[in-house]
Amino acid sequence: MSEKNSAWPLWEVFVRSSRGLSHVHAGSLHAPDKDMALRNARDLYTRRNEGVSLWIVSSNDIVASDPDAKGQFFESPQGKDYRHATYYTKSEGVKHL
Amino acid sequence: MSTQKTDHSLDSFGDSSASATRVTPGNALRPEDIAIQKAVPSEANAQYALRLGDDALILAQRLSHWISRGPELEEDIALGNIALDQLGHARSFLSYAALAWDKTEDDLAYFREEEEFTALHIVQQPNGHFGVTIMRQLIVSIFQHLLYTELLKSSDETIAAICAKAVKEVDYHRDHAIQWTLRLGLGTEESAEKMRHAMEILWPYVDEMFKDEPLYDELGDAGVRPSTLRAAWDEEINAVLADAELEIPKTGSAMSFGRQGQPSEHMGFILAEMQVLARKHPGATW
Numbered sequence: 001m002s003e004k005n006s007a008w009p010l011w012e013v014f015v016r017s018s019r020g021l022s023h024v025h026a027g028s029l030h031a032p033d034k035d036m037a038l039r040n041a042r043d044l045y046t047r048r049n050e051g052v053s054l055w056i057v058s059s060n061d062i063v064a065s066d067p068d069a070k071g072q073f074f075e076s077p078q079g080k081d082y083r084h085a086t087y088y089t090k091s092e093g094v095k096h097l
Numbered sequence: 098m099s100t101q102k103t104d105h106s107l108d109s110f111g112d113s114s115a116s117a118t119r120v121t122p123g124n125a126l127r128p129e130d131i132a133i134q135k136a137v138p139s140e141a142n143a144q145y146a147l148r149l150g151d152d153a154l155i156l157a158q159r160l161s162h163w164i165s166r167g168p169e170l171e172e173d174i175a176l177g178n179i180a181l182d183q184l185g186h187a188r189s190f191l192s193y194a195a196l197a198w199d200k201t202e203d204d205l206a207y208f209r210e211e212e213e214f215t216a217l218h219i220v221q222q223p224n225g226h227f228g229v230t231i232m233r234q235l236i237v238s239i240f241q242h243l244l245y246t247e248l249l250k251s252s253d254e255t256i257a258a259i260c261a262k263a264v265k266e267v268d269y270h271r272d273h274a275i276q277w278t279l280r281l282g283l284g285t286e287e288s289a290e291k292m293r294h295a296m297e298i299l300w301p302y303v304d305e306m307f308k309d310e311p312l313y314d315e316l317g318d319a320g321v322r323p324s325t326l327r328a329a330w331d332e333e334i335n336a337v338l339a340d341a342e343l344e345i346p347k348t349g350s351a352m353s354f355g356r357q358g359q360p361s362e363h364m365g366f367i368l369a370e371m372q373v374l375a376r377k378h379p380g381a382t383w
Contacts, residue, residue, distance in 0.1 A: 008169065029171050030169060030170070030171060031171060032280065033280075035276065036276060036280075039175070039272070039273060039276065040171040040172075040174075040175065042269075043171065043174050043175040043178050044171060044174055047174075047178065049123045
């Protein structure tokens with residue numbers, strides 16, 4: 001593989017399955033431009049009848065959280081039971097809840 | 098095996114967390130279905146299906162050589178997919194033709210001699226560099242797309258049904274070839290030069306695709322005279338080549354008579370590789 005080849009940028013692929021409501025991240029691929037990325041995604045990720053719609057996003061355009069910042073970012077909600085409906089007891093006389 | 102549950106459950110439908118790579122094969126027409134159908138083609142229709150099948154089979158064999166040799170992993174799989182599509186069309190056409198002679202698709206693919214094949218010379222041409230393969234794809238896929246579209250109206254219901262499945266696939270092959278032709282034609286001076294080189298190699302085999310044979314007199318509405326597709330083909334490919342800033346070379350037409358059982362010099366090598374296993378171990382299965 002020459003250096004020229006490795007310059008193909010990276011793209012993220014999202015596939016919506018035939019009855020799925022939302023697109024799900026399926027993986028990534030290399031392609032020279034967005035139009036070829038869409039075709040490559042069709043060739044790589046829908047070979048077994050998996051999808052009816054594709055979204056392609058340049059990997060550079062993804063803003064990602066820092067894997068090393070889990071503590072400050074994601075551990076705060078732990079222990080805060082009151083943010084879940086199950087924390088609350090049902091008031092007397094309330095039907096259909 | 099008999100207790101194995103077929104997964105047609107609705108569990109994963111509508112579930113946004115379902116696997117994006119869930120496997121369901123769908124329910125399209127398969128060669129296996131054609132092989133056991135009751136409708137048997139007439140001799141002329143079988144000869145016609147044989148021609149369509151041979152073109153697809155030899156192109157599939159050529160394209161499959163790209164597997165593990167593609168310029169990028171993604172393109173490797175794209176060409177492999179196209180090869181498999183063509184192989185699928187070949188299997189359907191040959192399975193149908195075989196019914197007329199009490200044979201199977203394998204008999205026709207693996208146990209015919211070189212001069213019994215009817216493939217056009219264009220599909221026999223070597224892959225060359227990537228540009229040659231793309232140009233061959235452009236030439237053939239535009240042709241197949243026009244042909245299969247017309248054959249949707251074929252009076253032979255099986256041929257029409259095979260084309261109904263195949264036409265969508267060759268439409269993608271056409272798109273794939275057009276995308277690459279534009280990028281290589283408009284890319285660098287080197288890529289444009291390689292595309293011009295590819296056209297010089299391949300253009301002598303274009304005229305053969307549009308030659309009518311006496312067979313078409315017998316086919317009636319079951320077939321489509323290839324000569325009737327020439328104007329549409331010219332128009333479509335000229336538009337692509339103009340956009341890609343490529344000019345059709347002034348080459349002569351090769352003396353090619355693939356339909357009459359006069360294969361190119363490449364055919365023996367193609368068949369040797371394609372047929373060796375089946376001939377060494379007749380009737381072998383996985």
